[in-house]
Amino acid sequence: MSTTVEATKEIAAIPSFTVTLMVRRFDPENDDEPKWQDFDVTMFGTDRVLDALHKIKWEIDGSLTFRRSCAHGVCGSDAMRINGRNRLACKTLIKDLDISQPIYVEPIKGLKVEKDLVVDMEPFYKAYRDVKPFLIASDKPAAERIQSPEDRARFEDTTKCILCAACTTSCPVFWTDNQYFGPAAIVNAHRFIFDSRDEAAEVRLDILNDKEGVWRCRTTFNCTEACPRGIEVTKAIAEVKQAVLRGRR
Amino acid sequence: MSVVIEQPNQPRSRKGAQWEKRAWIFMRVSGLLLIFLILGHLMVNLVLPERGVKSIDFAFVAGKWASPFWQVYDGIMLWLALIHGTNGMRTLVNDYSEREWVRKTLNVSLWVVAIALIILGTLVITTFDPCIDPDVETYLPNVCKP
Ligand code: HEM
Ligand code: SF4
Ligand code: FES
Numbered sequence: 001m002s003t004t005v006e007a008t009k010e011i012a013a014i015p016s017f018t019v020t021l022m023v024r025r026f027d028p029e030n031d032d033e034p035k036w037q038d039f040d041v042t043m044f045g046t047d048r049v050l051d052a053l054h055k056i057k058w059e060i061d062g063s064l065t066f067r068r069s070c071a072h073g074v075c076g077s078d079a080m081r082i083n084g085r086n087r088l089a090c091k092t093l094i095k096d097l098d099i100s101q102p103i104y105v106e107p108i109k110g111l112k113v114e115k116d117l118v119v120d121m122e123p124f125y126k127a128y129r130d131v132k133p134f135l136i137a138s139d140k141p142a143a144e145r146i147q148s149p150e151d152r153a154r155f156e157d158t159t160k161c162i163l164c165a166a167c168t169t170s171c172p173v174f175w176t177d178n179q180y181f182g183p184a185a186i187v188n189a190h191r192f193i194f195d196s197r198d199e200a201a202e203v204r205l206d207i208l209n210d211k212e213g214v215w216r217c218r219t220t221f222n223c224t225e226a227c228p229r230g231i232e233v234t235k236a237i238a239e240v241k242q243a244v245l246r247g248r249r
Numbered sequence: 250m251s252v253v254i255e256q257p258n259q260p261r262s263r264k265g266a267q268w269e270k271r272a273w274i275f276m277r278v279s280g281l282l283l284i285f286l287i288l289g290h291l292m293v294n295l296v297l298p299e300r301g302v303k304s305i306d307f308a309f310v311a312g313k314w315a316s317p318f319w320q321v322y323d324g325i326m327l328w329l330a331l332i333h334g335t336n337g338m339r340t341l342v343n344d345y346s347e348r349e350w351v352r353k354t355l356n357v358s359l360w361v362v363a364i365a366l367i368i369l370g371t372l373v374i375t376t377f378d379p380c381i382d383p384d385v386e387t388y389l390p391n392v393c394k395p
Contacts, residue, residue, distance in 0.1 A: 176344045215269040218340075244270065 016044050019094060020102040021052055023064065026113050034113060038102060043094050049082055049105065050089035053117075066117035073228060076164030080117050081106040086166040086226040108169035110178065124165050127181045131189035131207055136200035151196040158191040158236050160229040167223035167233050179212040183223035183233045186214060190236040193249050201249040209244045217241070272336055279333040286326045308388040311379035320374050327370045335363035 018040055026034035039056045050068060057064045068078040071090045078089040083097060083104050097103055111119040137145070161184065168174050168182035189208055193201045208214045214237060223233035243249050298304035313319040338359050346352035379385050380393040 173344065209267075209270055211269050213269070215273045241273075245274075 014044050014046065016042050017099060018042050019052070019099045021049075021056065022102045022104045023053075023056070023116070024104075024106040025064075025116050026107075027063070028115060036104075045093075045095045047094050048090055049080075049087070049092045049094060049097075049103065050078060052094060052103075053089060053105070065115045074162065076162035079108050079164040079166040079169070079228070081108055081169075086170040088164060088166070088228045091228055108165055110169045110171075110175045111165070119169075121165060123178060124163075124168055124182065124184065127168075127185035128163065128188055130181070131185050131192075131204055132200065133188045133192065135192065135195070135198055136203070137197060138199055145197045147196055154196070155191050155194040157231050158187045158194075160231055161187050161191070162229060163188075164228060166226040166228060167231075170222040170226035172220060172222065173216050173218060177212070177216065180216045181208065181210070181213055183217075183237060186217075186237050186240055187231060187233055190240050193240060193243060201243070202247070205240070205244045205247070205249075208240060214241045214244060276333060276336060279329045283326070283329055283333065286322070286329070289322070290326060307379075307382060311377070311382075311385070314374060314377045315379070324371060324374050327374070328367060331363050331367050331370075335359050 019042075021039045021041060022036050023039065024034050025031075025037045039052075039060055041052050041055050041060075043052055043055070050071060053064065053066055053068075057066075066078065066080070066089070068090060069075040070077070073088055073091045076088075079086055080089055081087075081104075082089065082092055086108055089105070094103070105117065107113050107117045107119050111121065111123060113119050163184060165184060167187070168184045171180070171183055174180050174182045186208060189204045192198045193204050217234075217237050219234060219238075221234050223237075224231075224235070227233050294305060295302050298309075314323075339356055342352060342355045342359070346355060385393055
């Protein structure tokens with residue numbers, strides 16, 4: 001009994017604060033233009049932007065629309081623009097932001113907004129599918145395909161992608177040119193181009209040696225800054241550029 | 250036994266793909282050369298002359314272009330800078346123009362202007378004649394004697 005009381009006291013001791021969230025809202029049935037709406041919520045130091053959005057949806061305005069699944073940085077559903085930077089709402093602690101100012105939450109840029117923070121991801125997935133993000137091998141081995149640790153390390157970084165689109169929608173080239181494959185598609189091509197078990201590196205390099213392929217990249221590093229998995233996206237793109245110039249991986 | 254995997258997607262439009270690669274390489278090679286060409290150009294025209302920028306006049310230019318070295322030097326700089334700059338502007342046009350006809354029009358205009366400037370500039374460098382100035386004998390002795 002007494003331990004429960006102690007524990008409750010301890011929770012109550014966690015300092016709380018009131019913070020304003022400015023959320024970019026768009027209701028396709030009633031709005032011509034997206035608009036900002038502000039919400040004041042009381043949050044704790046352990047809360048993330050996703051918790052604030054939950055609080056708004058569950059306690060203030062049930063119509064607030066956003067995607068999330070795992071809530072723990074695994075599924076890649078809740079990339080959004082938080083204070084002008086692409087972040088996962090579930091990995092962004094509110095206390096790490098400047099809470100003396102309102103926190104601005106917008107949908108990721110460059111994809112069509114469907115409602116509030118939900119965008120149409122299809123162009124993003126189309127670019128992903130176009131780079132053939134699967135193993136292509138001509139043989140059918142009876143056992144697993146053996147790979148040395150060195151060969152595996154070659155593409156370790158790009159296996160970490162969760163397809164959240166934070167990188168692609170932080171890229172100024174993608175904002176203005178929707179045909180550009182975008183960083184995420186190139187990252188996932190890199191994943192297979194540099195895999196020693198794969199046999200279609202040349203095919204993927206040919207696909208990315210396109211008017212809208214790797215040459216569109218202008219090395220702004222926005223993608224690397226945005227990636228919630230800490231993937232060195234710009235470096236991966238540069239490696240693919242080099243491989244296209246060589247004509248092989 | 251071998252499995253043939255069907256290709257679910259065909260690449261996007263292949264038009265101009267090699268050109269995009271060549272343009273990318275050109276921007277880097279020309280940029281690298283331009284660093285040295287422009288630094289040399291600024292040194293010789295602005296830093297080394299005793300009176301700095303004030304020493305640039307008709308005679309200064311005439312003196313430089315009397316030498317094949319400076320004709321070639323300035324010619325390379327002219328061609329590289331104009332093609333580099335115009336191709337860079339093409340990138341910006343592709344970034345910002347949404348309508349196809351706007352993009353086409355701007356890009357065609359860019360190259361028309363660049364080609365005109367390259368032709369005019371090359372003509373000036375290669376056919377420059379100091380003797381059109383009647384006073385030329387006062388500062389460049391013996392260049393116009395028949
Ligand atoms: C000093 C030596 C120079 C170097 C090292 C250099 C280098 C570069 C490089 C590497 C790019 C490609 C950027 C990218 O694709 O991400 C570029 C773009 C560009 N350059 Fe140069 N350049 C130089 C001089 C010039 C000059 C003299 C001009 C103008 C005549 C010029 C105009 C441009 C323009 C308009 C772009 C496109 C900008 C963009 O892509 O955002 N550059 N330069
Ligand atoms: S590379 Fe990073 S930012 Fe881009 S989609 Fe993958 S996880 Fe998201
Ligand atoms: S909700 Fe799954 S990554 Fe944030």
